[in-house]
Amino acid sequence: MGNKISCCVYSSPKGSRKSRKEDAYVYQPKNEDQNRLTPNNRSAASLPGVPHISERENYPEDEMGDPTSHPTIRPIFPSRSQSEINKNNKNRRKSQYDNRNLQIKVSPPAPLRKYSSCSTIFIDDSTVSQPNLKNTIKAVAFAIYFHIRNRDSNRTLEIFDEKIHPLSREMVPDDYDRRDPEHKQIYRFVRTLFSAAQLTAECAIVTLVYLERLLHYAEIDIMPANWKRIVLGAILLASKVWDDQAVWNVDYCQILKDIAVEDMNDLERQYLEMLQFNINVPSSVYAKYYFDLRALADANDLSFPLEPLSKDRALKLEAMSNEENLEKICNRPMLTRSNSLDGMTHNPRLSAAIIS
Numbered sequence: 001m002g003n004k005i006s007c008c009v010y011s012s013p014k015g016s017r018k019s020r021k022e023d024a025y026v027y028q029p030k031n032e033d034q035n036r037l038t039p040n041n042r043s044a045a046s047l048p049g050v051p052h053i054s055e056r057e058n059y060p061e062d063e064m065g066d067p068t069s070h071p072t073i074r075p076i077f078p079s080r081s082q083s084e085i086n087k088n089n090k091n092r093r094k095s096q097y098d099n100r101n102l103q104i105k106v107s108p109p110a111p112l113r114k115y116s117s118c119s120t121i122f123i124d125d126s127t128v129s130q131p132n133l134k135n136t137i138k139a140v141a142f143a144i145y146f147h148i149r150n151r152d153s154n155r156t157l158e159i160f161d162e163k164i165h166p167l168s169r170e171m172v173p174d175d176y177d178r179r180d181p182e183h184k185q186i187y188r189f190v191r192t193l194f195s196a197a198q199l200t201a202e203c204a205i206v207t208l209v210y211l212e213r214l215l216h217y218a219e220i221d222i223m224p225a226n227w228k229r230i231v232l233g234a235i236l237l238a239s240k241v242w243d244d245q246a247v248w249n250v251d252y253c254q255i256l257k258d259i260a261v262e263d264m265n266d267l268e269r270q271y272l273e274m275l276q277f278n279i280n281v282p283s284s285v286y287a288k289y290y291f292d293l294r295a296l297a298d299a300n301d302l303s304f305p306l307e308p309l310s311k312d313r314a315l316k317l318e319a320m321s322n323e324e325n326l327e328k329i330c331n332r333p334m335l336t337r338s339n340s341l342d343g344m345t346h347n348p349r350l351s352a353a354i355i356s
Contacts, residue, residue: 068213071284075292076212077143080150081299128290131201137194138302139293140204141187144211144222144231149180151221159270160226160233167228168258177225189228193235196255199243205289206238207231209281218274232256233271236264241279 067073126132158164163172173179194204211234215222222230232252239247249264272279297303 066213066216068209068216068285069278069280069282071282071288075208075289076215077146077208078292078296081142081146081296084146084150084300126294128287131205131290133194133201133204135297135302136201136204136293137190138187139297140208141183141190142296142300142302143208143293144186144190144227145181145183147211147215147222148224148227151223153221154223155220156223156226157218157220157270157274159267160220160229162225162228165229165263165267166258167232167256177223179224181224181227186227186231190231190235193232193252193255197235197239197247197251199235199239202286203235203238203242205286205293206242206281207234208293209285209289210234210237210275210279213275213278214271217276217278229267233267236268237271237275237279242281 065073067075126135162176166172190204190207193199211222211230214220214230214234220226236247236249236252249268250261252264253259253261
């Protein structure tokens, strides 16, 4: 009550996100001690003033290039993976051409077979509201993999460096910052956290949104030296924001047994500061990331499991659609009878007669 300094006052001057370039540094293994951010020189707390959530609408110029806030801007990971997708498509077409030529040389072409037009309907169990957990995690792991492999530079921050903040007591290899992780390694890391914390597939999509928002806001790159802690921070925030359950940092310390609670708290705090406490994910942005992840999975031969449409599932779909149609019918105004031209007389009971 009597304090002169308010807890809401922020002493740093306000500025755009482009002024945060100086907060990141280019990773150089030989001179890492000179360029690494430390609490004595720079830290994530030196970011510009964070606007109140009610004032975010007053800064449209800051959000125009943010793919994690606008549904019309494509995410970052499709551009990172485009070269790999083109290479895979070229190899796939070449393989199909070679197989076709081999079949022609080995045996004569078989006669065409006619099929009934009433074929079995195959559908998958992944929708935008309830994605398939396993395949969604694999697709997110592919997006992270292409982010690391096709990065533009090596900008990072101290809080994400695995050498300074290790996740286990095992010795970190000397070339930890030069070996790009494989897709299977990223998938196992994410799957372990999701399985132990019992997270949903929607949380995986929000994790990717937060990860790309961090790269865009803080202007850093995800690389072999920091990818685990960046992914861990994104999963930590997504589980608290998206899943309707109480999640504590100590729960993740029980999964990663060698990490301290203080380290998790510091990671979460600096992650939020670099996101400028913008943890909102619009439904349109979520749907955009979902369909782009499906396209990425299809381009990498990661198809969602298909199964024939069974009678039970068809009845469930019909019940869901009938329930919506029933509500529309109940809310529809009642129809009223209208008289025909023959009845447009003063007495509608009397009919016109022809007198000969």
